[in-house]
Amino acid sequence: MTIKELKGLDVKIYCETLDNGLRLFLIPYSNRNNYYINYATNYGAEVDEFVSCVTGKKTKKPYGVAHFLEHKVFEQEDGIDPFTYYSESGADVNASTGYKLTSYTVDGINNFEDNLNYLLDFVNTPYFTDENVEKEKGIIIEELNMYKDQPENILYEESNKLLFQKHPMRIDIGGTPSSVRKITKEILYDCYDTFYQPSNMFLLVAGNFDVEKVLNIVKNNKKLNSKKIKKEIKVTKVKEPVEVNIKEKEIKIDNIIVPKLFFNIKSPLKELEKEEKYKYIISADILSYILFGESSDFKEEMLKKNLFSLFFCSCDAVDDLLIYEFIAESKKPYEVKDEIIKCFKNRKITKEDVERIKKVKISLEVMASDRPYALLDVALNHLIDYGDIIYNKMDIIRSITLEDVEKVRNDILIDNNCFIVGYPKEK
DSSP states (O other): OEEEEETTTTEEEEEEEOTTOOEEEEEEOTTOSOEEEEEEESOOTTOOEEEOTTTOSEEEOOTTHHHHHHHHTTOOTTOOOHHHHHHHTTEEEEEEEOSSOEEEEEEESSOHHHHHHHHHHHHTOOOOOHHHHHHHHHHHHHHHHHHTTOHHHHHHHHHHHHHOSSOGGGSOTTOOHHHHHTOOHHHHHHHHHHHSSGGGEEEEEEESOOHHHHHHHHHHOHHHHTOOOOOOOEEOOOOOOSSOSOSEEEEEETTOSSOEEEEEEEEEOOOOOHHHHHHHHHHHHHHHHHHHSTTOHHHHHHHHTTOOSEEEEEEEEETTEEEEEEEEEOSOHHHHHHHHHHHHHHOOOOHHHHHHHHHHHHHHHHHHHTSHHHHHHHHHHHHHHHSSOOTTHHHHHHHOOHHHHHHHHHHOOTTSEEEEEEEEOOO
């Protein structure tokens, strides 16, 4: 077992790769009573075409299989419901599917060893039948239809269709009603056996526990260690064009009073080594904080002009693209868009601005390091995005300069944007 340290945060991470390929990351806290466990697979909604590790043949699956699997993994042949099990054990269990990963989490105070063991048990014993798969289709389709009544979700989905030409993010994580209807137990087992093999999974544990006991539980869990498949996973990656798909769209939506807008800017992200990539993305984030954050001149000026009642900005990397996303409520949505572009192009940034936001970022990292669930979520995202945890992230943040932030700004294709407005439906 290797012990690594998150530099500048006084956090030690115990790392081990088991013989079956499972990567284990343990973060003990002596000053906590609770624990948080995240058992995740490097498999999400963006994967629909891959080489099956069972048949060895290339296959294309319907959209929504990763999310469907997340639901069905909780189905157990012995009839025990994991939600009931953990409720009676005084712990919470949950699961989530994103475009890049699926994770199963447990958090609690008592019965740590039993609860960890059972998490490994139920995730590693899938039970799919024609009957329980057919039943689940109705539940998931109802869930998808429910989201159609939520204005923010409608705009997010439509915005992605404007932004992306080919990327699976054009489709809801849960798929579509028609794609869900095509899912069978054979498809679920094929995807499960390919992507839920230990070498494609991570187990992260943070909280008050004994490291050696955890390692012993994992190494001796019969359900986990009964898995023999350990094959290279080959996924067909979609090459998304840099250009946005559609520039502009207006739609009418129920259940809103003030128009809502989504505005995205799409730029290429150069291939960089993991630490350089992390530095570039953090620099992009710092830029968004300076220009559009809560304490920015832009937000203060727009509020004074009563130009919007709600405003949010974020940036994220999607494969080899950098995406800036803006969400707002405004009676003058086109003016908001114009002001965002004007700010990107003309607003002056100073060294003092960069140093101030760096301090904010560092303080957020320090606060996250004291919360087991937050620290594990960040660590897991690093594993998915960079292939490893960024152990020297504090040093990287401190090293960022005004020049680094301005470089990101100069790289951004501001005019490569798309814009959608949802207007209230007329009564």
